[in-house]
Amino acid sequence: MRxxxxxxxxxxxxxxxxxxxxxxxxxxxSGQTSQAEKYVPSYTADGKLNxxxxxxxxxxxxxxxxxxxxxxxxxxxxxxxxxxxNSEAYKSFLETSTWPDKTVMVLEVRAAGSKGSIxxxxxxxxxxxxxxxxxxxxxxxxxxxxxFFSFNSEGPGELFPKEAACYSCHxxxxxxxxTFVQFYPTLLPIAKAKKTLSATYLNEEAVSxxxxxxxxxxxx
Amino acid sequence: MRxxxxxxxxxxxxxxxxxxxxxxxxxxxSGQTSQAEKYVPSYTADGKLNxxxxxxxxxxxxxxxxxxxxxxxxxxxxxxxxxxxNSEAYKSFLETSTWPDKTVMVLEVRAAGSKGSIxxxxxxxxxxxxxxxxxxxxxxxxxxxxxFFSFNSEGPGELFPKEAACYSCHxxxxxxxxTFVQFYPTLLPIAKAKKTLSATYLNEEAVSxxxxxxxxxxxx
Numbered sequence: 557m558r559x560x561x562x563x564x565x566x567x568x569x570x571x572x573x574x575x576x577x578x579x580x581x582x583x584x585x586s587g588q589t590s591q592a593e594k595y596v597p598s599y600t601a602d603g604k605l606n607x608x609x610x611x612x613x614x615x616x617x618x619x620x621x622x623x624x625x626x627x628x629x630x631x632x633x634x635x636x637x638x639x640x641x642n643s644e645a646y647k648s649f650l651e652t653s654t655w656p657d658k659t660v661m662v663l664e665v666r667a668a669g670s671k672g673s674i675x676x677x678x679x680x681x682x683x684x685x686x687x688x689x690x691x692x693x694x695x696x697x698x699x700x701x702x703x704f705f706s707f708n709s710e711g712p713g714e715l716f717p718k719e720a721a722c723y724s725c726h727x728x729x730x731x732x733x734x735t736f737v738q739f740y741p742t743l744l745p746i747a748k749a750k751k752t753l754s755a756t757y758l759n760e761e762a763v764s765x766x767x768x769x770x771x772x773x774x775x776x
Numbered sequence: 777m778r779x780x781x782x783x784x785x786x787x788x789x790x791x792x793x794x795x796x797x798x799x800x801x802x803x804x805x806s807g808q809t810s811q812a813e814k815y816v817p818s819y820t821a822d823g824k825l826n827x828x829x830x831x832x833x834x835x836x837x838x839x840x841x842x843x844x845x846x847x848x849x850x851x852x853x854x855x856x857x858x859x860x861x862n863s864e865a866y867k868s869f870l871e872t873s874t875w876p877d878k879t880v881m882v883l884e885v886r887a888a889g890s891k892g893s894i895x896x897x898x899x900x901x902x903x904x905x906x907x908x909x910x911x912x913x914x915x916x917x918x919x920x921x922x923x924f925f926s927f928n929s930e931g932p933g934e935l936f937p938k939e940a941a942c943y944s945c946h947x948x949x950x951x952x953x954x955t956f957v958q959f960y961p962t963l964l965p966i967a968k969a970k971k972t973l974s975a976t977y978l979n980e981e982a983v984s985x986x987x988x989x990x991x992x993x994x995x996x
Contacts, residue, residue, distance in 0.1 A: 612962055613863070616836030619856065621888075622898030636839060643833070666961060668841075673958045673980070674949045678842030683961045729894045738893045741886060741903045742832055760893070 595642045597660055597692060604712035605690060605705040608642075611662040615646040617740045621668065621679060625725070634668035636681050639740070645693075649743060653750035655733050659693040689713075691726070691735065702726070702734055731757040815862045817880055817912055824932030825910060825925040828862075831882040835866040837960045841888065841899060845945070854888035856901050859960070865913075869963060873970035875953050879913040909933075911946070911955065922946070922954055951977040 595614075598606045608614075617639040641649075645659035667684035670677070688707040695701045704722045705713035716722060731738040731754060732747050738757065747753050815834075818826045828834075837859040861869075865879035887904035890897070908927045915921045924942045925933035936942055951958040951974060952967050958977065967973050 613835055613866070615833055616858070616860070618901045619839040619858065620895075620898060620900045621841050623895050623900055624897045625894045638836070638839070640836070646833070673951070673956075673977075674845045674945075675840075675843050675959070677844045678840060680840045680843055680959045681838045681961050683965060725894075731893070736893075739895070739900045741901050745903060757893075 594644060595660060597658060597694060599697075600712045603715055605692065605715070606712050607707055607710045608660055608662060608690065609710060611640045611642075611660075611664075614640040614642050614662070616640055617661075617743065620739065623739075634670075634679050635686060636666045636668055636679070638664045638666070638681075640664070650746065653732065653743075653747045653752040655693055655735065657693055657695045661691040661735065663689045663691070691722075693733075700727075728756055729760065730754065814864060815880060817878060817914060819917075820932045823935055825912065825935070826932050827927055827930045828880055828882060828910065829930065831860045831862075831880075831884075834860040834862050834882070836860055837881075837963065840959065843959075854890075854899050855906060856886045856888055856899070858884045858886070858901075860884070870966065873952065873963075873967045873972040875913055875955060877913055877915045881911040881955065883909045883911070911942075913953075920947075948976055949980065950974065 595608055595610060597608070600606065619636055619638045621636055622634050623637065640662045642658075642660045645656055645661075648654075648656040648659075665686040665688070666681045667686055668679035669675075669682045670679055672680065672682075690705045690707070690713060691702060692705065693702050697703075700718065700723065702723075704716040704720065706716060707713035726734040726736070730736055731744070732752050733754070737743050737747050737753075815828055815830060817828070820826065839856055839858045841856055842854050843857065860882045862878075862880045865876055868874075868876040868879075885906040885908070886901045887906055888899035889895075889902045890899055892900065892902075910925045910927070910933060911922060912925065913922050917923075920938065920943065922943075924936040924940065926936060927933035946954040946956070950956055951964070952972050953974070957963050957967050957973075
């Protein structure tokens with residue numbers, strides 16, 4: 557088991573932005589007992605979200621490595637982000653290609669290793685957890701239906717204020733219902749087929765496609 | 777939906793080696809219907825393993841990027857590998873830190889994207905499937921208890937002959953029962969605590985630790 561106490565500066569990584577995240581004492585082994593039963597989100601009296609302890613047994617959506625939406629951030633070490641969603645929401649998405657109320661997505665950030673055991677190249681995931689965030693849809697609780705929470709431990713997580721960059725970025729760029737389905741390889745084809753891609757995403761893709769065509773034409 | 781037909785040369789990637797894998801017509805969207813119920817492996821009359829169609833709803837273990845155990849392989853494009861295990865085997869591992877009979881692990885290889893949607897750096901996973909392999913424990917069926925199968929589609933998969941490099945590599949380097957638990961960040965601490973790490977792995981780690989100490993001493 558590893559423990560660490562560190563500051564990560566304001567960065568944007570993976571599918572959810574991590575703003576000034578303080579990681580203290582994470583790295584506790586989760587999943588020691590099986591907790592795959594239906595997850596019902598619950599909150600503390602002061603509005604924190606209780607930690608979704610069984611999320612490693614939820615449905616995996618994707619991983620990224622060192623993803624960023626601005627200039628490359630150099631944190632001295634590569635990082636993976638893994639995204640999980642509760643099973644009930646996943647099953648509903650397969651049918652409808654939209655997210656039901658009480659959808660919970662967990663973003664888990666882990667430090668990458670490179671040389672270790674017999675591995676000599678590329679990157680693998682290590683025990684070193686760098687943070688966890690939740691994107692939750694709870695329609696009756698949040699004015700914008702969705703909210704973000706940050707977890708520094710397996711205790712209750714702090715709500716991101718609605719001015720945080722994650723809200724506007726997900727609103728403006730999320731392919732389906734403010735979520736980054738464009739990065740979820742098994743869900744994107746379903747959203748295309750069922751035509752639930754957002755107007756803003758489709759517009760962005762059209763503009764980016766036109767720009768690529770222009771670049772090609774200039775090169776000729 | 778993407779379709780491709782290509783040859784990947786003999787490479788070792790992720791936790792299972794892919795030997796001369798012919799990927800033809802993969803990229804079929806799986807998980808269109810929910811198949812999370814208990815998976816029981818079944819074989820065709822000629823010894824092929826039927827495709828574990830619901831594996832994307834199994835328990836996720838880890839992902840790697842461009843991992844290799846020899847010199848870096850340049851395939852022109854980065855690749856992710858994702859590893860899933862059937863839920864029953866995972867739950868058993870949490871209790872015992874060993875794999876029960878009928879453990880099934882799926883290695884899924886996907887091409888990485890870099891610039892796409894709002895992402896500008898790092899890598900994300902794409903719809904482009906490059907291959908899938910299964911590592912299965914079926915004690916009464918295979919002399920070495922475990923076997924590897926390769927899938928080029930969602931039809932039955934071909935058994936790797938027992939001379940294939942994957943068998944000897946997993947035997948010699950797997951941290952627990954011929955599997956690469958050293959790369960599964962949530963399982964490794966359990967294996968350490970329950971002392972189920974293999975003698976060969978522990979020996980390798982001891983040698984590698986001693987070498988690192990020597991290197992440090994020489995630098996001083």
